[in-house]
Amino acid sequence: MTGPSVPPPEGDPGDGSPTVVEPADADVQPRQGRRVPRWVGWVVGVVVLMVIGGAIGASAAIRTDxxxxxxxxxxxxxxxxxxxxxxxxxxxxxxxxxxxxxxxxxxxxxxxxxxxxxxxxxxxxxxxxxxxxxxxxxxxxxxxxxxxxxxxxxxxxxxxxxKVTFTGDGVAIVEVAPEMPADGLLKAGDLLVGADGQRLELTDDLHRILEGKKPGDSVKLSVVRGGAPSSTSPHGEDGKKTGGKDDGKDDGADTDPPAEQSADEESVIVPLVAADDGRPVMGVQVADYNLDVELPxxxxxxxxxxxxxxxxxxxxxxxxxxxxxxxxxxxxxxxxxxxxxxxxxxxxxxxxxxxxxxxxxxxxxxxxxxxxxxxxxxxxxxxxxxxxxxxxxxxxxxxxxxxxxxxxxx
CATH class of the missing domain: 3.30.230 (Ribosomal Protein S5; domain 2)
Known part of the structure; x- marks a missing residue:
């Protein structure tokens, strides 16, 4: 009795030789490509670090505003x-x-x-x-x-x-307040070397003379025009010993006796008005000129x-x-x-x-x-x-x- 005819498997040569069957797709093993040498990764890392280091180094040399x-x-x-x-x-x-x-x-x-x-x-x-x-x-x-x-x-x-001793070469005008008595009579850079016949060495000398006056009086100044650099700046706000505004206190220092006015000095009479606290002022800011401090x-x-x-x-x-x-x-x-x-x-x-x-x-x-x-x-x-x-x-x-x-x- 002859059995039903069964077709040979696909790829079967039909001559009785062994049949080779390819595995299913899920079991296919991919071919392995060429392995990248380990040193390549090191080279890439070094190059990246060099680029970053170069950027940082360059940024350290670039100045900003x-x-x-x-x-x-x-x-x-x-x-x-x-x-x-x-x-x-x-x-x-x-x-x-x-x-x-x-x-x-x-x-x-x-x-x-x-x-x-x-x-x-x-x-x-x-x-x-x-x-x-x-x-x-x-x-x-x-x-x-x-x-x-x-x-x-x-x-x-x-x-x-x-005890500390101070000496100076006069009183420098630093600034003149607008619409005050000294405006138009004095200007920044003027050097005051005398007041009412007394020589001025320090701002304290000027303050002491003004303290003996009252608003409505005037003071006669000996002025050397441009005798002090206009860049002179006051050293303090209270006018004590190191300069300041025209509002000091008497510290008991001696003043020089009256001296004759030199040829380069000009006489200027400035009226005085009352400050907010009632003191007589000209409306100037002053500083000691060529202040010298003598320490013991x-x-x-x-x-x-x-x-x-x-x-x-x-x-x-x-x-x-x-x-x-x-x-x-x-x-x-x-x-x-x-x-x-x-x-x-x-x-x-x-x-x-x-x-x-x-x-x-x-x-x-x-x-x-x-x-x-x-x-x-x-x-x-x-x-x-x-x-x-x-x-x-x-x-x-x-x-x-x-x-x-x-x-x-x-």
Missing amino acids: QVLFEPGSVRGTAGLVEVSGTKSYPMKGDVLFATVSVRQATLFDRVFRRPLDDTLRFTPIDEVYPDGDKAAVDAANESAMDDSKTVASVVALQHLGR IDISFDSGEVTGPSAGLAWTLAIVDELTPDDLTMGQRVAATGTIGPDGAVGPIGGLPQKTAAVRRAGAELFLVPEGLPKEDLVQAKQIAGDEVDLVEVATLDEAIDEIEEFVGA
């Missing part, structure tokens, strides 16, 4: 202030002052550093260097540092009851390359400590920033957040700062200080000394 303010160094005044000509008492502790590093910002600073560091501040370059005159700004800062040393010496010695001892400073007036308070505290038998800092390190005025007032400074970061880094636990700084600066500074640095606002040298004594437990 902004100035970068960042935390600078912290320096101790111990060893930087030297007193001679009297008995001194070397500081056992130290009074530190902080600096702010200032330079033109690069693209690297703005792109890579700015998002990671909240102590950096960027300011348009034309706001820092008007007219692009960096040399003039640097020179002004150097002069401000020199002035701060002089004022610090005077204030410290007066605080300790030491020698005080020298080593400020290095630091410029600006903000170390004034620290210099003053250092001198007081050097000349005080009882150690002011009691072996501890405290920091201070602020200008110092002729009357011992602590004046404002810039860069408080940056200076606070530097002080914290230096490990000082007390940081004396001027009273009345911008609220946003103070808030940021306190955030930076955290629990490690105690920021204390002071308005005067006396307050600063009291705060230090309280801190050290004196």
Whole structure:
């Protein structure tokens, strides 16, 4: 009996040889391509890193139109202030002052550093260097540092009851108020060398003469036209010893006897009117011209390359400590920033957040700062200080000394 005919499988040669059946698609094994050498990945990684490094390096060389303010160094005044000509008492502790590093910002600073560091501040370059005159700004800062040393010496010695002598070559007119008696009679740059027949050396001499008058009177001035640079600026607001507005107090200093007027002097009679508080005034702002301070001892400073007036308070505290038998800092390190005025007032400074970061880094636990700084600066500074640095606002040298004594437990 013959069975039904069954067709051979596809591909069967029909000759009885073995049949080869291809596996289903799911079981197909792909062909393996050529393996990429491992070193290729390393080469690609190195090239990428080189490109990124090159971009970063290039960005560090590209200057922007902004100035970068960042935390600078912290320096101790111990060893930087030297007193001679009297008995001194070397500081056992130290009074530190902080600096702010200032330079033109690069693209690297703005792109890579700015998002990671909240102590950096960027300011348009034309706001820092008007007219692009960096040399003039640097020179002004150097002069401000020199002035701060002089004022610090005077204030410290007066605080300790030491006598300081001032001499000058007259009274410079800094500014004349519009529609006041002196308007049209005097101008900025004029030098007053006499008043009512008495020679003028200091602004105090002029103030003393005006105090003997009343509104409605007049004063006869001896004036050298253009005898003082118009760039002369007042050194203070109270007119005491270092210049200021035409409103001082009598400090008992002697005046020179009347002298004959020289050929280059001109006589000008200026009427006086009442100021808001009733004092007789001409309506001028004045400053001591060629002011010279004679100290009873020698005080020298080593400020290095630091410029600006903000170390004034620290210099003053250092001198007081050097000349005080009882150690002011009691072996501890405290920091201070602020200008110092002729009357011992602590004046404002810039860069408080940056200076606070530097002080914290230096490990000082007390940081004396001027009273009345911008609220946003103070808030940021306190955030930076955290629990490690105690920021204390002071308005005067006396307050600063009291705060230090309280801190050290004196």
